[in-house]
Amino acid sequence: MPKPIRAERDRPSIGGLLAELNRGAISPAGVVDDAIREARHCQAAVNAFAEIDEIGARDAASEAEHRYREGRTRTLEGVVIAVKDMIDTRGVPTRYGSMAYVDHVPGKDAEVVRTLKDSGAIIVGKTTTHEFAWGVTTSSPDFGDTLNPHDHSRIPGGSSGGMAAAVAYGAVRAGLGTDTGGSVRIPAALCGVVGFKPTYGRLPLGGVFPLASSLDHVGVLGQTVDDVARVCKPMGIDSNTVLSPPRKRIGVFRQIGRVPLSSDVAESFDTACACLRLQYDLVELDGDNLFSQCFAAFAGIVLSEGGVAHFARHDISFIAANYGRETASRLKLSAAVELAQYANWQQTRRRFMEDIDRMISNFDLLITPTCPCVAPRIGAEEVAIGPWSGSIREALMTYTVPFNLAGLPAISLPIPGSWNEGLPVGLQAIAKRGSDEDLLVAAMEIERLVAFGPQALLGSL
Numbered sequence: 001m002p003k004p005i006r007a008e009r010d011r012p013s014i015g016g017l018l019a020e021l022n023r024g025a026i027s028p029a030g031v032v033d034d035a036i037r038e039a040r041h042c043q044a045a046v047n048a049f050a051e052i053d054e055i056g057a058r059d060a061a062s063e064a065e066h067r068y069r070e071g072r073t074r075t076l077e078g079v080v081i082a083v084k085d086m087i088d089t090r091g092v093p094t095r096y097g098s099m100a101y102v103d104h105v106p107g108k109d110a111e112v113v114r115t116l117k118d119s120g121a122i123i124v125g126k127t128t129t130h131e132f133a134w135g136v137t138t139s140s141p142d143f144g145d146t147l148n149p150h151d152h153s154r155i156p157g158g159s160s161g162g163m164a165a166a167v168a169y170g171a172v173r174a175g176l177g178t179d180t181g182g183s184v185r186i187p188a189a190l191c192g193v194v195g196f197k198p199t200y201g202r203l204p205l206g207g208v209f210p211l212a213s214s215l216d217h218v219g220v221l222g223q224t225v226d227d228v229a230r231v232c233k234p235m236g237i238d239s240n241t242v243l244s245p246p247r248k249r250i251g252v253f254r255q256i257g258r259v260p261l262s263s264d265v266a267e268s269f270d271t272a273c274a275c276l277r278l279q280y281d282l283v284e285l286d287g288d289n290l291f292s293q294c295f296a297a298f299a300g301i302v303l304s305e306g307g308v309a310h311f312a313r314h315d316i317s318f319i320a321a322n323y324g325r326e327t328a329s330r331l332k333l334s335a336a337v338e339l340a341q342y343a344n345w346q347q348t349r350r351r352f353m354e355d356i357d358r359m360i361s362n363f364d365l366l367i368t369p370t371c372p373c374v375a376p377r378i379g380a381e382e383v384a385i386g387p388w389s390g391s392i393r394e395a396l397m398t399y400t401v402p403f404n405l406a407g408l409p410a411i412s413l414p415i416p417g418s419w420n421e422g423l424p425v426g427l428q429a430i431a432k433r434g435s436d437e438d439l440l441v442a443a444m445e446i447e448r449l450v451a452f453g454p455q456a457l458l459g460s461l
């Protein structure tokens with residue numbers, strides 16, 4: 001079994017870090033020095049960072065030192081995070097994972113970055129992404145592949161693979177990613193961390209390079225749900241205001257679409273469900289008809305809207321000369337899409353949204369596996385699960401895509417003790433539209449309930 005590759009030590013939780021800073025046990029300057037060192041180690045080990053901003057981080061630490069001395073601290077004062085390379089950061093190279101933007105340095109921060117900086121968060125660097133976030137492997141012929149910290153022969157998932165790898169490695173506790181069809185939740189599942197996608201439109205997209213404008217979400221990754229919730233709070237998602245019902249009714253989709261679960265993921269998911277049944281009412285659901293057209297509609301919408309985003313910025317000759325082969329080939333297909341096709345895909349989406357909203361109205365939450373398999377090997381183009389085989393993209397995205405189409409809040413949690421071949425497995429929880437705070441509180445409960453397994457829970461009752 002491959003041995004997980006970790007930083008020299010696990011970082012304290014964000015809550016623990018803030019407590020130490022407030023009592024003067026540590027200093028912001030020391031926190032940043034430590035973060036820069038660990039970011040360098042992480043970059044050397046798994047290629048998770050596209051840029052490390054030593055000067056900017058140390059300048060921000062200096063301001064935090066003054067604020068702690070003067071008693072003017074903010075919500076995340078001195079907390080070090082990272083930001084995916086799809087999200088603009090003023091004065092820090094932001095390449096969107098592409099050689100076409102290798103010299104690009106934004107003149108202003110994305111709205112979400114500005115909000116977190118205003119709350120006292122310190123950005124140590126930018127994490128790697130699949131080119132223009134259009135892929136699930138975070139592989140790059142130009143910048144090198146990002147590796148899964150738990151097994152360097154495996155992908156970390158994508159497109160927020162660098163962010164998930166940095167959190168799993170221990171370089172940072174949390175950071176920002178983007179999620180168009182699972183790009184926060186997939187790498188969270190494959191790297192064994194938490195990945196949260198809020199309701200569509202809940203977090204602003206200003207300063208985020210678009211992939212598909214009607215599907216794009218800003219998301220947050222962290223080592224625990226509490227870490228994610230603390231980063232979300234200054235952005236207006238405050239889970240401290242929520243009172244959770246004591247016995248939830250949860251709808252369970254064990255399979256989504258035509259991609260089955262691998263035996264190891266099925267075993268892990270069933271074990272997690274056994275834990276939850278001790279506290280909640282779980283209802284098995286059949287999603288064969290509900291999800292049957294989701295992946296095709298999603299793929300068509302991304303192809304169409306991806307073309308709009310890129311053709312508005314560059315002509316065909318620039319794209320052919322400067323984009324990676326994978327992205328350029330997709331845009332060639334995009335140029336042939338007709339409006340009638342796009343309209344049909346959106347109508348399929350609209351009907352699905354009506355159906356899933358109606359179904360989820362009967363439950364407090366829905367749960368599914370996040371991905372049907374553990375992290376595939378680097379360089380693999382297809383996945384075989386039982387009698388099914390198909391592209392890595394379809395395999396990894398089938399269970400996450402529906403909730404981008406619907407715009408529902410969704411979160412991926414690692415299932416502790418369930419690692420197979422040394423690799424993590426994720427559980428996905430989904431809530432009603434706009435119920436982001438409720439989802440975070442429920443995810444904290446789920447995180448606690450599945451932590452020790454059903455036998456340990458039975459012994460404590």
